Amino acid sequence: MTRYDKILVAFVLLIAVSGMLFLRWFRDSEEGTYAVIYVNGEEYKRIDLRDEQPGELTVQSPWGYNTIEIGKNRIRIKDASCPDKLCVKEGWLSRANEMAVCMPNRVYVKIIGGETEIDDVAY
Incomplete structure (x- = not known):
């Protein structure tokens, strides 16, 4: 490789890495407005995270329970009756x-988020 080939490869790599960093920092970076809790695929409760006071909510289903903690502009599953507790390990969602x-x-x-995003357009 010549000197100019190396410069071109370095430039292309720099553009690619900076593009990935840009997407990582700015993609889906807006804070969510609402938290929606679903049980068995159906909406159970919609919570406005901007107005809601911190607290806890227990969701009881035929399959077990989940304790959901609401914080300032965030929410998490604090406790659950499931064996693996992967949902609890997710931590805060905001x-x-x-x-x-x-x-x-x-x-x-x-x-x-506050505005509904369009997933697909059909004619």
Whole structure:
């Protein structure tokens, strides 16, 4: 490789790495407005994270329970009756499109931004 080939490769790598860093920092970086709790695929409760006071909510389903903690502009599954507790390990959710799922209890919490995003356009 010539000297100019090395410069070109370094330039292309620099552009690629800076693009990936840009997407990582700015993609889905807006804070979510609402948290939606689903049980067995159906909406159980919608919480406005901007107005809600900190507290806890227990979701009881036929498959078990989930204790959900609400904080200032964030939410998490604090405790669950499932054996693996993966949903608890997800921690706090605050950004749009973040989600914590408890498969054994069929409960999940999803953060939704203020504006509805279009997934697909059909003519």
